[in-house]
Amino acid sequence: MTLSFEKNATEHYDLDHLLTTYFPELINQPTELATKKTTVNEIELALQKLIALCGEDPQQADLAETPFRVIKAFLEYTAGYREDPTAHLEKVFDIQQNDPIIVKDIEFYSMCEHHFAPFFGVAHVAYLPDQKVTGLSKIARVVEGYARRFQVQERLTNQIADAIDTVLQPKGVMVAIEAKHLCVSSRGAKKEQAQTFTLASRGAYIKDSQLRSEFMAAIK
C-alpha cells in the first residue's frame, strides 16, 4: 500500500491556519514555519501507517482527514506547554482574608503520558493566604495550564501546589485531584470504576490536622 499525505489536501486542510493559531510567532518566521509544515506532514504519514497497522485502510474517504485532525487535537490537548501557568497568579488583590480559600470541583482534562489516553476529573484547591489573594478564576487557569500537557496525576497535583506556593507565598496550600484514567478503564486492567485520588500539601497544610480535615470536609 502506498501512503501519502497529499490526500488530505481538502478545503478543511489549512495547515497555515493551524500552525499560526498554535504558534503565532511563526507568522514572521517563514523558515521555522516551513520546518513545522514538514514535521506535520511526516506525522500525518506516520499516523496513516498507524491506521494501517491497526488494520484499517488509511486511504478510505472517511479517514482521509483523520491524521490532520489528530494533530490538531493534540495541539489543543497540550496547549499548556505554550503558556506559563504561574503568570495567571501574578495579579493579586488586596483582600484581607485570614482563613483558607477553597476552590473545589475544577473540572479538567489531561493526557496520560504513558498511553496518550485522557484522564479527567476534578481538582480541589485550598490556600491559606499571607497577604496575596488571587482571583478565583486564576486558580482554575493554573489547573488548565498544567492539565493540558502530557501528564501523570501526581505531577499535575504537585505542579498546581508549587505554582500557588511559589507565586502567592501563602501560609499553606493543598491540592486534591480525583480522576478517572481511560488507560485503566478502557484497556489494560479494564477497571471502569477505578478512580485515583492524589494530594499535595505545602506549608501549614502539611502538619496542621485541623486545616487538612477542614479541606477534606469541604471537598467531600
Ligand SMILES: Nc1nc2c(ncn2[C@@H]2O[C@H](COP(=O)(O)OP(=O)(O)OP(=O)(O)O)[C@@H](O)[C@H]2O)c(=O)[nH]1
Ligand atoms: N502513577 C501513575 N501511573 C499512571 C498514571 N497514568 C497511567 N499510569 C500507569 O502507568 C503504568 C504504565 O505501566 P507499563 O507496565 O509501563 O505499561 P502497560 O503495559 O501499558 O501497563 P498496563 O496499563 O498495566 O497494561 C500503568 O500502570 C498505568 O496505570 C498516572 O497518572 N500516575
Ligand SMILES: [Zn+2]
Ligand atoms: Zn495511561
